[in-house]
Amino acid sequence: MLVRRELPGDAPAVADVHAEAFAPMYPDSAPIEPGLVDALRASEEWLPPLSLVAEIDGAVVGHVCVTRATLGPDQLPALGLGPLGVREAHKRRGVGSALMHAVLGAADALDEGVVVLLGHPDYYPRFGFRPAAELGIEPEVPEWAPHFQARPLTAYRPQLRGTFRYAAPFGEL
Numbered sequence: 616m617l618v619r620r621e622l623p624g625d626a627p628a629v630a631d632v633h634a635e636a637f638a639p640m641y642p643d644s645a646p647i648e649p650g651l652v653d654a655l656r657a658s659e660e661w662l663p664p665l666s667l668v669a670e671i672d673g674a675v676v677g678h679v680c681v682t683r684a685t686l687g688p689d690q691l692p693a694l695g696l697g698p699l700g701v702r703e704a705h706k707r708r709g710v711g712s713a714l715m716h717a718v719l720g721a722a723d724a725l726d727e728g729v730v731v732l733l734g735h736p737d738y739y740p741r742f743g744f745r746p747a748a749e750l751g752i753e754p755e756v757p758e759w760a761p762h763f764q765a766r767p768l769t770a771y772r773p774q775l776r777g778t779f780r781y782a783a784p785f786g787e788l
Contacts, residue, residue, distance in 0.1 A: 616710065618717040621666040621678065626656070628675035629668065636700030647788055648698045655682050660782030664725065665694070667718050669701070669710045677701040679714040681722055681730060686752060687777020693752075694722055695781045696732040715742045723768040728775045730766045739764050751776030 621629060630649035637646035655661055660683040669677035677700065684695035696718070701710045719742060722730055731747055732739065733754070747753070747765035754763040755778055763779075 616676075616713060617670045618667055618713050619670065620664060621668050621680075625668055625675055625678075626653070629678045632675060632678050632702055633698055633700040635702050636706075637698070648700060651698060651784060651788065652678070652680060654784035654787065655680060655782055658682070658782055658784050660684070660784075662694075665718055665721055667714055667721070669705075669714055671705065671710075676705040677710040677714050679711075679718050681718055682782040684731060684782060685780045686729075686775055689777075690780075691775055691777070692728070693775060693779060694727050694730045695779075695785070696730050697734070712741075719743070719766065719768070723770075726770045727768055728771045729768060731779050732764055732766075733759055733762050734764060736762060736764065739766075742766065747779065753778050755780060 629652060633648035633652060634646055637648045662682055665681035667679055668675045679699040681694045681696045684693045685691060686693045699711060699714060719730065731752060744764040744766045747763045748760065750765050750767060752765050754760055
């Protein structure tokens with residue numbers, strides 16, 4: 616497996632990955648994640664160095680992206696992780712973990728302070744995530760709190776707190 620930056624020609628394969636990965640969550644409709652990634656790509660919050668694909672034998676089998684987000688009334692910089700998708704045939708084979716480790720390492724190397732996500736509380740702690748409230752980071756939607764997690768990076772500082780706001784396309788879902 617090779618984990619690398621997404622290239623412009625990867626967009627159709629990335630859309631296919633997310634359509635397949637999220638299909639079980641949408642039994643009566645098409646997943647929204649492929650359109651979300653396209654909207655994120657077109658937004659000012661898109662961070663190309665933090666959009667990664669996993670490739671096996673030349674085929675894109677996984678994708679993760681991290682976009683610019685903000686914290687609190689001063690709009691301090693933060694990162695929002697997601698979506699993360701892996702093709703069905705490659706799930707539970709380390710693809711998602713490889714993407715997570717790579718994107719967190721890349722964000723850390725770029726001197727970012729904190730990464731936030733909405734995800735399963737039993738899965739993401741293995742990557743250093745913990746309840747965001749422990750860091751004073753609150754979701755815009757209170758019902759998200761049980762699944763709202765944050766991962767401080769090397770450049771983290773305690774001032775990175777307050778209400779978290781995802782990139783604009785997330786609000787348009």
